[in-house]
Amino acid sequence: MTAPHPDLHIGADVDPGETARIRQVLGLFVKGDERLLALVTTVKALPKLTHVAVTTRRLIGFCAPELARKGPRQELPLTAVAAIEARKSYQQRWFLVVQDASGEETDFGDLHDQDAPHVVQLVRDLTAAPPVPFTPAPPAPVAPVAPPVPVGPRGADSAAWRFNSPPAWPSPPNGWTPPPGWEPDPSWLPAPPGWQFWIPAPDAAPPALPVPPMAPPPAAPTYTSPPPPMSPSPPPSVRDERRPMFGGRKQRIEELELENAHLIQELARLGALGTVQLADENRRLRDEAAGLHRETQATRREYERLRDGIVETQDLALLQEAGVYEYQHPLADAVAYKAELAKVKDGIKAMARTGRAVVGATDWQVNGSAAQGRKMVTDFSKLMLRAYNAEADNLVRTMRPYKLQSAIERLDKSAQTIERLGKTMDIRVSGEYRSVRITELRLTADHLAKTEEEKERVRAEREVQREEEKARKEFEREKARLLKERSHVHSALARLEANGDAAGAAEMRAKLTDVDGALTDVEGRAANTRAGYVYVISNIGAFGERMVKIGMTRRLDPMDRVRELGDASVPFRFDVHALIFSDDAVGLEGRLHQTFAEQRVNQVNLRREFFYATPSEVRATLESIAGNHLLEYTETPEALEWRSSTTRRA
Known part of the structure; x- marks a missing residue:
């Protein structure tokens, strides 16, 4: 442009x-x-x-x-x-x-x-406006053998020649020749340099004299009779649509310009070829494409072969593939795994001492001496065993349960490498020793998983104990307060009766009855460890609209537990949808958890009480459970902090 x-x-x-x-x-x-x-x-x-x-x-x-x-x-x-x-x-x-x-x-x-x-x-x-006049470039001098363009051949020679339209021009009707005064349409692309506008007709004998190349035609060409339909010129072909990794707009433009120039040159070259030459060029390109396809297939097969020999060790990929860990040797607890590991280690030491870990050739000789040959095989066997044990010990030391399969593959690769390097003297790690060391890896992974499981269980039990201790202290404080209040009421009642105030005494007796009832309730709740509140809460700002927490607390004021959950570990406070008191709060919580078991967020640690559900879905389940009176339920979370933060960001 x-x-x-x-x-x-x-x-x-x-x-x-x-x-x-x-x-x-x-x-x-x-x-x-x-x-x-x-x-x-x-x-x-x-x-x-x-x-x-x-x-x-x-x-x-x-x-x-x-x-x-x-x-x-x-x-x-x-x-x-x-x-x-x-x-x-x-x-x-x-x-x-x-x-x-x-x-x-x-x-x-x-x-x-x-x-x-x-x-x-x-x-x-x-x-x-009228069209812009077009001034053609002066034609280059040509030999008088072939008729010039746009005038076609005349006389006896006219049947021996055919008008050859350039690649970017529309194809004319069969037998068409440019009439006198004909000029190309200005919207057409120029013909390639050296283009032959006249070629021998297919059924005619070749002319006696060669057809000289014509000078480039005007930049743009209009068939006047009959005008063939012209389709819009297609955009330049782009064979490789890959873009530079880091921007590179200027580089992309330069690549397109270079490719455009290359295509124009290639088009000019192919347009100057005859029918036979085009067929040969077509066959050559097909053969080249077939060769490239074969090379691609061979490279792909080699890549797959090498890929199979690589052991995946990246933690992220292994974690994604691990899923839920399955114990290879299920035992009762971590102590049992530790005892089993001690037995395996004793077996490893015994095999190494007795020479059953690595085997080698028994007929090897050095300088004709069988004794020196045995010594060489023994020395190399020890060296290979040290390398194998170093790899195995490193895998045991860095073991994580999700890395088990990767560690086994690495250990197998080490054994295969030792066998390949010791092939001359037939040195290799025995199958029995390899099996024992793999068993050690599996027991180590099981021991680590069981230890973590027991730690999590201990943490959960301590959390329950802390919650029970808080509830017990609340009950004791409330009981002490009620006893003190009861003592005050008794003293006031005695003074009123001594003064003969019957109305005041009756009021104090009613208050004493209320205090006795409250004291009985506190003592009953302290004695009944299954009584408490079941709460349904959500945190739309932290977890979204489709997640709720369903839990239970024995606190006298259940909001104390809700406030503890909404501490600095989450960005916003929890919203309460329901607080339901029940004499069997443990059973009610269990039924709700069972109902939403498929929607549980953490399918491994069941002590995490979050579920993919909406407050309305939990309400429908609560209403279907007989014996529980749902007095108040809020479906829409208030979420004041989250909504205010969203408004300020907007």
């Missing part, structure tokens, strides 16, 4: 930082002396358009991010425009519609209200 016209119109919504890049990429798709006159934004889904460009020859619609890779999405020559108008669309957008001579309408999307009038007027001015 030539330098921009001084009157170039840039749309109101066009990003100034992208303008230079868009114009540079658009320059790959313009033709000859075509010049950009306007660049505006548009909105269209099918096909997806983000910009509309008006040039001296065409109206072009394209998607800017994909322009270099896929080319323009929509094109219409100005010579085909019969009418253009902008129709009111929505807000500040105008719907650009172009109509051709047949009455068919083409939609170029919604333009900004500041751009639509300018584009419409510009296209109307261009379609009303």
